[in-house]
Amino acid sequence: MNKLPFIDVLAGKEEHGRKSDLASFEYTYQAEITNVYSLTNTEKLYQIQIIDPKERQRFCFKPGQFVMLELPGIGEAPFSISSSPLRHGDLELCIRGAGNMTNFLSLVPRGTKVGISGPFGTSFPVEQMYDQNIMLIGGGLGLVPLRAPIFSVLEQRSRYGNIDIIYGSRNPSELLFTYQYDTWRQFDIDLSIIVDEGDETWNGPVGLITSILEERIAAAGDISQNTFAIVCGPPIMFKYVCDMLVKSKMPIQKIFVSLERRMHCGRGKCCRCNIGSTYTCLEGPVFDYWSVLNLKEAI
Amino acid sequence: MKLSCDINVRHLTRVEGHGNIHIKIQDGKVEKASWDVVETPRFFEAIVVGKHWENAPYICGRICGICSIGHTLASIRAIENAFGIIPDKQTSSLRLILKHMETLQSHLLHLYFLAAPDFLNVGSVFPLIESHPDVVQRAARMKLLANDACDIIGGRRMHPTRTVVGGFTMLPEKNQLLQLKSRLEAVVADLLATAELFQTFSFPDFVRETEFVSLKGDKHYPFIGGDLISTDGVIKAEEEYLAMTNEYMVDHSTSKWSRLSRPSFAVGALARVNNNFSLLHPVAQEIAGRFSLNAVNHNPYMLNIAQLLECVHVVLDSISMLDELLDTPWQAPRTPVEPKEGLGVSAVEVPRGILYHAYEFDASGRIVHANCVIPTSQNNANIHYDIIELAHQYTAQGKSDSEIQQLAEMLVRAYDPCISCSVH
Amino acid sequence: MSPVERSYLGVPINKPKVAFFEMSSCEGCQLQMLNNEASLLDFLSLVEVVNFREAMTEKGHDYQIAFVEGSITRSDEIDRLKKIRKQADTLVAIGSCACFGGVNQLKNRFELDWVKKEVYGDYPIDTRKVEPLSAHVTVDLEIYGCPIKKEEVERIVTNLVLGKSIEHPKYPICVECKENHNVCLYDLGEPCLGPVTRAGCDSWCPSNRLGCWGCRGPVDEANVTQLKEIMAQHNFTMEQMLDRMECFGGFSEYITEMKK
């Protein structure tokens, strides 16, 4: 008689063609790997298309955000979206074979269905940067998250001032997106590349990324007023690059970085990505350098 | 007439542990016929020396994976005998059901997975999965029940966790026992079907007069403790086990051998049935009739049937013990243990025969000396003499080498030897 | 039989040929593989068993994965093991005996001569110091436990076949013990090695109200120093703690330190 009613939290929650908040938690867009290109020995570029045309159109993201990619039974992991935001649910992800899921992914054929959820996280505020100069500084795989803001900037090239891309890699064979360098340069972008270790094919500079950065800063002159920086790369690089920018008087709130942590949910629940007590997945991965300085154990 | 044969089986398959069979007959004369145990010894009797009593069941249970419950219970009983602990009814019943379930699962494993392939002319149970799916499923179903029962009562089907000196660390829930009981009732039909299956097999009619040693049943078919008896009329108390086992070493074997009234004797299901036939459950006795198995039977291949009879017996016996347990409220699971100086001996019937554990403790309960006598080591000599006799008889009958090899392998398997156990 | 091609998410998955071998052991771990009647058929569809002396007569000699149980206690075992290593792409040590020496290594507490005499008198017997497999060959993967836990083995084998990397839990038994809603054994007046033992058995013993004996070996960065204090606080002797820690060999590197 006092049987309590059972409350179905998901019932009748599909509104306006979009899932309710609760229903979206474990919701994955079904997407298909339409193309795979090998960029280097370990990195591949995956073109992934959300299968449902309506969903594909509705899928919107900002440069710097990431998605969770799921291979059933194998794993789920976060990846920065590396394609242009204008292309909606036609995504490009550049993924390094680093472990379980990513290695298995490198074996699956074209046409395989994967799960995509997101987009998650904060983004690089490219609108704030209108009329200003931008330095995009990437080390190694750090070029991947830079690619989305690069696309955004190129698409509205006239709204920005000088654009520098400074990219460092261990050796020439690990350089990513080599086929795009010419296009970038055509858009009046200063692209400088440096490798730790050259080889016979290489006739560019050899050394640490900071040495190039130093040159670029010197060339740019005063960066204290009208320049933003976007930095992405391994923790050790962060530290040196950001220090140098700060020393050169770039305001810390104009330096943006993207941090990497282990993530199991991407939704601010699992705590795995927490720095201090900040969720990298919610309040990051893009932080301004002020926030980073404020976080304990951030880099 | 065939006059010679030469058979060498290295690491006999579908038995537990490593053993070799060699038969060489030249011009009708047996030059060599032997059963060698080449397992590496692990020295359990030495490694427990200096250890506290609590360690013994835990370590000595690891003598054998198949009959780990038997070893654990034997070890516990030896310690309890040394310390003067007499388990209460609840503990005894639970232990016996646990033992029954080990017997059931071990016999079933042997009957279906190790022995049956011989009678169906295949190399293992794996091809039977496709050719005889119902048989394999039945075996799996029954074994699962036996294993689940061990999990429920002993905590784990192998190397049990709940069995300790003084009782159990914890008791099963009553509704688990209730479920167990109804599953056991359902399994009786499967056992009858097993009997039917084995009635279709033809057992070699090989006979060699043998002395059979087992526990002596009093009112019940014996499994845990009591007097020792042989078909040649020897009767001894549990503590006098050494007079029953008489271990000695032979050159070609790392396992010790045993003898009593004759150069060898046999232990195991057939020995138990031969010594205690009238105490078997009536249903089991009825099935014995179908195979014309009467006490005392001297055909070692009938060990398979003796195992089948015991399967029936333990299932029916467990059901009646469960009834009793379900009717009485739970008592405390264990009694406190106070170590004492002295010797403790226990004899327990494990699937392959009678097993003895004996420990000598110092005043603080540390082991000074240990001895374990394993059924297979008691059987090894008998297997050896069986093989010699078998080689004689079958060579004389003109069987081919491969037939003799097959029959010899089947004979050894019938004993279900647990070799690593025998060389512990 | 040729390996049957199967695929998972479009990636072809070979049915590897597997073989089982045993050195000195109770053969319980192998039996655990046969003991999983509920899932045996699925297991057999995942791999092709070509050698399993305990269960089959046929012996295949081309296998990719070798599961080896038991420890090394006699020199002929070293040769056998090396042959297996040569053939197998992946050599998996199963059970505490293979991984650490298991209960067998308790023998190493004594002089070999005494041990021989205690059990065999003057009869000559061949034996040597007990060692884990890794003392003689490279072991690709260790599956812990005495005995191994079937659910864990099945998961590991599935991952092995799929080519997924195998991660052992990096946390101690306590985690699983809490998951199982148990009362802590220390509160029940019993010692337990749970806080320093690698998880993965689903707290098999504590869930049955038996303190852990450490059969799976130490968790990474086991805090044995602290455990000593806790044992003392709960009135357990150093001897009781040592008995457990040396039982399966996993903690051998701590034992020498503790016995000092």
Add this chain to the structure above:
Amino acid sequence: MLFRVIARNELENLYDMLAVNHVVGPVSRGDDTPTPMFDFDFVYDFKELRLDFPSTIHSLKRYVLPPKERFCTFTIQDNDWQKDVDLNAHKPIVYFGVHACDINALNKLDKVLSGSVYPDPYYAAKRKNMFVVGINCNPQPYCFCHSMGTDSALHGFDMFLTDLGDDYFVEIHSAQAFDCINKLNSREPDEQDHIRFLEITDKKLKKFTSHVDNTDLTKILDLEFQSESWKEWGKKCFSCGTCAAVCPTCYCYGITENVDMDLQGASKIKQLYSCNLLDFAEVAGGHNFRPDSYTRLKYRYYHKHRGFVEAFEEPLCVGCGRCGEACLAGITVPEVIASVRDKENNNE
């Protein structure tokens, strides 16, 4: 809120009325133990309920955040698959006899798990189907809920009972609870009841012996980030996660995915984790952001007493003292915080 008073013997009627549903409540665990212990479990008889329980070993958390939970299963055909999500909540459950701290813990969990962005439906489905009957408690030596402001519950329950001796004082917080109480013999509380109620609350306050000084704690934690005290505690810690497991508010987790042995299906399992476990902050490539046990232990305090405060203006700790009781190494919140504060005082 509405208030009522029922006679002591009406309680069983209340139970019986609610017991048409599944009931979880405090039961005795381990009668053979030196000190009696209690835990929450499913209850099938009023007599099993031990409403006089001091505290339970585990909290209610396991019913809303099970230690292991299957998030979804997949059916796989070639390179196509379907995902099937099950929220694992199929029935309403009555929780009979919950202390204020545990109710407050649920309220805190609500903030992260159903209040913030991406609400968690697995949690919500179970939380929404709870009927909570609270009961007043008897502070134990390890309880410091008073310091955390969680010694009384303002919401998050359906009814709350306070034992007045012969009667129960009932706070009613939901329409359903109101329905129930109306079927019982109850009366409006009178002046005398108010006095008795206040007396009991007063008595309870006097019983607290453990305290945590929260003054400026967020700042102090930042200042003492490098304090040596952390290292001292770190030496004791087993990194065993027991504290998080028994904690009513710890909610971190990890995900593992497993493929079925027949390769035709897969499942995604959530396992509650703990920031104290060794690999909690390990990333691909093997870099561990918190490699030392003291950094992980410190992190737990940071999350609870600093980070959560920053986000929700209250700590993620209800002062139930379970973690300290369960920790074999004897690491307790009041002691850890006092030691860190102490360092700060010494520095001055």
